[in-house]
Amino acid sequence: xxxxxxxRDIQAKVRELKAEGLSIGYVPTxxxxxxxxxxxxxxxxxxxxxxxxxIFVNPIQFNNQIDLEKYxxxxxxxxxxxxxxxxxxVFAPSVDEMYPDKVSESYDFGLLxxxxxxxLRPGHFNGVAxxxxxxxxxxMPDKAYFGEKDFQQLMVIRxxxxxxxxxxxxxxxxxxREPDGLAMSSRNVRLTPGERRIAPEIFKTLDMMKEKAGKxxxxxxxxxxxxxxxxxxxxxxxxIQIVDESTLVPxxxxxxxxxxxxxxxxxxxxxxxxxxxxx
Amino acid sequence: xxxxxxxRDIQAKVRELKAEGLSIGYVPTxxxxxxxxxxxxxxxxxxxxxxxxxIFVNPIQFNNQIDLEKYxxxxxxxxxxxxxxxxxxVFAPSVDEMYPDKVSESYDFGLLxxxxxxxLRPGHFNGVAxxxxxxxxxxMPDKAYFGEKDFQQLMVIRxxxxxxxxxxxxxxxxxxREPDGLAMSSRNVRLTPGERRIAPEIFKTLDMMKEKAGKxxxxxxxxxxxxxxxxxxxxxxxxIQIVDESTLVPxxxxxxxxxxxxxxxxxxxxxxxxxxxxx
Numbered sequence: 001x002x003x004x005x006x007x008r009d010i011q012a013k014v015r016e017l018k019a020e021g022l023s024i025g026y027v028p029t030x031x032x033x034x035x036x037x038x039x040x041x042x043x044x045x046x047x048x049x050x051x052x053x054x055i056f057v058n059p060i061q062f063n064n065q066i067d068l069e070k071y072x073x074x075x076x077x078x079x080x081x082x083x084x085x086x087x088x089x090v091f092a093p094s095v096d097e098m099y100p101d102k103v104s105e106s107y108d109f110g111l112l113x114x115x116x117x118x119x120l121r122p123g124h125f126n127g128v129a130x131x132x133x134x135x136x137x138x139x140m141p142d143k144a145y146f147g148e149k150d151f152q153q154l155m156v157i158r159x160x161x162x163x164x165x166x167x168x169x170x171x172x173x174x175x176x177r178e179p180d181g182l183a184m185s186s187r188n189v190r191l192t193p194g195e196r197r198i199a200p201e202i203f204k205t206l207d208m209m210k211e212k213a214g215k216x217x218x219x220x221x222x223x224x225x226x227x228x229x230x231x232x233x234x235x236x237x238x239x240i241q242i243v244d245e246s247t248l249v250p251x252x253x254x255x256x257x258x259x260x261x262x263x264x265x266x267x268x269x270x271x272x273x274x275x276x277x278x279x
Numbered sequence: 280x281x282x283x284x285x286x287r288d289i290q291a292k293v294r295e296l297k298a299e300g301l302s303i304g305y306v307p308t309x310x311x312x313x314x315x316x317x318x319x320x321x322x323x324x325x326x327x328x329x330x331x332x333x334i335f336v337n338p339i340q341f342n343n344q345i346d347l348e349k350y351x352x353x354x355x356x357x358x359x360x361x362x363x364x365x366x367x368x369v370f371a372p373s374v375d376e377m378y379p380d381k382v383s384e385s386y387d388f389g390l391l392x393x394x395x396x397x398x399l400r401p402g403h404f405n406g407v408a409x410x411x412x413x414x415x416x417x418x419m420p421d422k423a424y425f426g427e428k429d430f431q432q433l434m435v436i437r438x439x440x441x442x443x444x445x446x447x448x449x450x451x452x453x454x455x456r457e458p459d460g461l462a463m464s465s466r467n468v469r470l471t472p473g474e475r476r477i478a479p480e481i482f483k484t485l486d487m488m489k490e491k492a493g494k495x496x497x498x499x500x501x502x503x504x505x506x507x508x509x510x511x512x513x514x515x516x517x518x519i520q521i522v523d524e525s526t527l528v529p530x531x532x533x534x535x536x537x538x539x540x541x542x543x544x545x546x547x548x549x550x551x552x553x554x555x556x557x558x
Contacts, residue, residue, distance in 0.1 A: 070375060
């Protein structure tokens with residue numbers, strides 16, 4: 001496995017590999033790798049000749065300086081995990097390398113950036129799009145792999161690729177969960193033991209919603225979900241929604257569409273967690 | 280020299296020293312120490328039995344995530360400099376130690392936070408006040424030393440101490456400059472060689488304003504200063520002002536007050552520099 005920190009070096013390497021006719025699979029990450037990331041890498045390894053993983057904590061997608069500073073940084077452990085998972089190339093640039101100058105790009109994702117995470121995290125998806133566009137230009141992959149845990153992000157990336165005519169195939173991959181159902185996330189390590197015991201309630205609540213989907217009134221299910229989560233200490237709900245998967249617009253009637261997904265975002269103490277499930 | 284990273288440990292130590300009747304001088308910093316910081320420490324060393332210096336890059340006083348990430352972090356070199364400068368105690372906490380929970384404190388500094396830096400950096404002075412209040416509670420100094428380069432910050436700290444009845448004497452200390460006049464700043468290392476050659480123009484411009492103070496029309500001097508600075512490539516002026524030192528309100532007539540100070544804030548390439556001079 002080779003590790004690059006300079007754009008020109010990894011670009012030269014990728015160009016060389018592509019000239020040999022090898023296909024490139026790519027997994028962009030912010031490090032603090034867990035089984036969710038590794039599952040993306042395995043999929044890339046299966047479908048491509050070469051797998052590239054980037055590790056870059058993207059400052060401009062954070063809404064809060066303390067959250068940015070507290071984001072776990074574990075490059076050494078990450079590299080070991082990637083090596084074991086058959087990763088061929090790691091790209092771990094500095095902030096100076098990725099952002100030598102002020103960021104001026106501004107994308108328009110319409111409703112997508114106004115709903116759910118977009119409404120609560122102003123500028124977040126623009127920050128995601130800026131870094132992913134730059135990383136795609138650097139790594140020049142054939143396919144790129146994103147987890148469905150950040151479902152709205154996956155939709156933003158698909159919109160970005162379409163808008164900018166980027167020749168990368170975007171592959172969405174299923175959420176990987178802990179044995180108790182908690183969706184894997186780099187933020188989970190910041191939960192206290194007490195919070196960690198409560199966190200699987202998010203999955204249980206989504207599961208309850210799936211169970212009752214199509215049977216019970218949507219409003220009633222949302223209220224029940226809210227009550228189920230709020231009974232736990234330290235829980236502050238940002239949103240619980242049942243939406244049309246293709247637009248993220250909330251539905252009021254089960255017959256509106258076949259592609260329905262439930263989303264939860266909440267604070268558990270100081271840690272913000274999100275999760276979702278197809279109903 | 281002793282280095283502490285935990286609040287309870289340094290508090291226990293400071294309590295012990297105070298119980299022995301020793302006086303505590305304190306210099307709060309964000310690290311990346313230069314002669315400006317060291318001059319504060321020397322002054323503290325002269326006026327107190329014990330000198331404490333804190334090193335903490337305070338995330339909540341940054342307005343921009345990239346600026347926060349690029350802020351130089353040089354704890355090892357800083358410790359060596361402090362040791363040489365007779366510092367007795369260093370406090371270098373983690374972000375988790377200083378901000379275990381969400382920050383809820385909100386201070387009101389009136390006009391002070393609406394003028395100059397306050398206008399351009401929303402939330403900045405509240406972030407400064409939050410961390411300084413917490414650091415004062417931790418280090419319990421008799422006197423605390425701040426440089427006049429951040430003149431408005433010094434005024435905010437004085438206002439904080441008055442509002443909150445904090446029993447710390449605030450000492451403002453003169454700006455320390457490079458031989459060519461550039462005010463020392465941790466951000467100077469981020470200037471390119473070309474920018475570094477232009478940077479002393481800020482001092483020269485302030486000096487010109489001082490030279491002409493009382494003799495020439497204020498508006499004319501401000502225009503001249505603007506022209507003098509803007510002729511250099513990469514310069515983007517945030518503000519140039521001539522103000523009443525006690526309120527920071529711009530004056531229009533030299534007779535309004537005897538305490539007049541000129542302020543400059545500008546971007547030189549990607550680096551924001553500020554400076555000021557008593558006229």
